[in-house]
Amino acid sequence: MIDSLFKTLQQLNREHLHLIWQRARKNELHELTEEERRLAAVMLAHSEEYFNQFEFADLLVDHDFDPEKEVNPFFHIVLHAIAEKQVEDRNPIEAFQFYNAMLKKKCSRHEAIHLIMAILIYLLLPVLQRKGKFKLDTYRQLLRNYKWQKPEKIASLLEKEPHLVAEEPGDPKTARIFDELRSATEEREFQSLAEAQSFANAFMNAKNREPLDNFLGLSPEQMQRLLYRPQADVTDIVTLNKNLSQEDLNDIPVVKEVVYFLKRLAELQPLQATVKGNLPRAFAQEMHDKFPGHHEFPHRIMSENEDWKLMSLRYILDTCGWVKKQNQKFSPTRSGQKLVGDGFGSNDFYHLLDTYMRKFNWASRDRYPELSIIQQAALFSCYILHLKAKAYTHTDDLSRYFIHAFPAAADTVPGSPFATPEKTVQGAFSVRFIERFSEYFGLLEVRREKKGLGQVDCYIKITPLFEKIFQWQLSPPGNPGSTVR
Numbered sequence: 001m002i003d004s005l006f007k008t009l010q011q012l013n014r015e016h017l018h019l020i021w022q023r024a025r026k027n028e029l030h031e032l033t034e035e036e037r038r039l040a041a042v043m044l045a046h047s048e049e050y051f052n053q054f055e056f057a058d059l060l061v062d063h064d065f066d067p068e069k070e071v072n073p074f075f076h077i078v079l080h081a082i083a084e085k086q087v088e089d090r091n092p093i094e095a096f097q098f099y100n101a102m103l104k105k106k107c108s109r110h111e112a113i114h115l116i117m118a119i120l121i122y123l124l125l126p127v128l129q130r131k132g133k134f135k136l137d138t139y140r141q142l143l144r145n146y147k148w149q150k151p152e153k154i155a156s157l158l159e160k161e162p163h164l165v166a167e168e169p170g171d172p173k174t175a176r177i178f179d180e181l182r183s184a185t186e187e188r189e190f191q192s193l194a195e196a197q198s199f200a201n202a203f204m205n206a207k208n209r210e211p212l213d214n215f216l217g218l219s220p221e222q223m224q225r226l227l228y229r230p231q232a233d234v235t236d237i238v239t240l241n242k243n244l245s246q247e248d249l250n251d252i253p254v255v256k257e258v259v260y261f262l263k264r265l266a267e268l269q270p271l272q273a274t275v276k277g278n279l280p281r282a283f284a285q286e287m288h289d290k291f292p293g294h295h296e297f298p299h300r301i302m303s304e305n306e307d308w309k310l311m312s313l314r315y316i317l318d319t320c321g322w323v324k325k326q327n328q329k330f331s332p333t334r335s336g337q338k339l340v341g342d343g344f345g346s347n348d349f350y351h352l353l354d355t356y357m358r359k360f361n362w363a364s365r366d367r368y369p370e371l372s373i374i375q376q377a378a379l380f381s382c383y384i385l386h387l388k389a390k391a392y393t394h395t396d397d398l399s400r401y402f403i404h405a406f407p408a409a410a411d412t413v414p415g416s417p418f419a420t421p422e423k424t425v426q427g428a429f430s431v432r433f434i435e436r437f438s439e440y441f442g443l444l445e446v447r448r449e450k451k452g453l454g455q456v457d458c459y460i461k462i463t464p465l466f467e468k469i470f471q472w473q474l475s476p477p478g479n480p481g482s483t484v485r
């Protein structure tokens with residue numbers, strides 16, 4: 001049954017592609033669905049190579065392409081569209097990262113997509129030939145590994161991966177899902193490609209909505225939105241209370257710095273920038289002394305460049321639209337002046353929060369690897385705090401939940417004799433998310449205990465402000481039916 005289903009889908013696919021090709025040639029794209037338009041664009045981009053095959057696709061329904069002697073243009077087109085969609089959707093994220101890495105190595109968009117396809121097809125062929133299991137984890141690992149390689153070497157490197165051809169158990173959960181899909185299709189007869197696609201889409205959508213332990217009860221679909229969609233698109237998961245009082249805001253460390261900076265700038269404006277365009281030394285020293293980066297290790301600075309926290313603050317204020325530099329002189333903008341006069345309010349806080357989370361590069365203040373997932377997954381990490389930090393909890397324990405959700409993060413960390421990849425991720429998570437975001441924005445209380453030799457244990461718990469800001473619309477894992485605040 002499964003063999004006949006694959007054959008039917010193959011035939012329908014060629015007939016369907018022929019119809020798409022005809023519409024594309026006549027420029028009737030408006031009559032196609034989004035997926036069909038994607039296929040049409042790919043076909044047009046390959047028209048010089050496969051014109052005859054596309055033109056007579058309806059006559060090639062029964063033709064079996066010999067992979068040893070000829071390219072299957074229909075399989076190539078579908079695979080090309082799949083690779084493009086992976087990059088566009090950033091799913092898996094490694095495809096998007098690999099694509100950008102190839103662009104930086106002077107590949108064209110078309111060439112970069114074809115390199116993704118080369119990796120994808122190398123894993124797909126054994127599946128198609130033996131009806132085996134697609135190794136998603138291996139695919140993601142290869143994308144991570146090969147993004148550092150020269151484009152012209154990738155094909156030869158793939159040929160040296162004999163373990164990919166051997167039968168492996170693969171990822172149990174991925175294998176189980178594909179086995180379930182195959183079992184479900186065996187019980188059905190499909191009358192059209194659209195019907196088969198609709199069934200498969202509905203099946204996978206249902207799987208994507210199943211909660212996962214790795215995600216602390218969130219589903220892959222929910223996690224995808226938390227990572228890639230604006231806050232307005234995740235209100236079924238969490239909403240933000242916009243009615244914060246002045247008392248709620250007064251003691252937040254970052255708010256204190258913002259208000260002090262703007263008030264002093266308003267009093268001293270215009271401030272003449274240094275030759276290098278930095279804040280004048282006296283102002284930078286005043287800010288540094290008032291808000292030192294490390295209370296236990298005070299030191300004087302000679303310029304703004306010696307205080308990364310101050311440099312970041314100025315960038316954030318500029319991005320918020322509260323500070324400007326014109327003709328080498330610093331002054332508050334009209335919005336900055338209004339903030340000084342009216343006081344720092346709830347709307348200002350959320351504008352600052354959004355700017356810090358979405359427009360400021362967290363990795364710019366430390367020497368850890370890029371690990372952009374730490375900033376990208378900030379809302380999920382807040383969910384970790386919500387579930388696991390109501391009482392004092394060690395930061396290492398919290399970072400393990402993060403690594404459990406994103407184990408691939410450690411794979412991007414280069415080897416070091418001083419720390420394992422997991423320890424490096426833990427350190428970056430603690431510095432960027434715990435200290436420089438959550439504590440900085442008043443979301444956490446931190447208790448630091450010295451261990452000697454410069455080592456400190458950090459225990460944290462969420463503040464009343466955290467619970468006031470984040471209003472979670474989810475039932476806690478294992479307790480369905482109740483809304484969590």
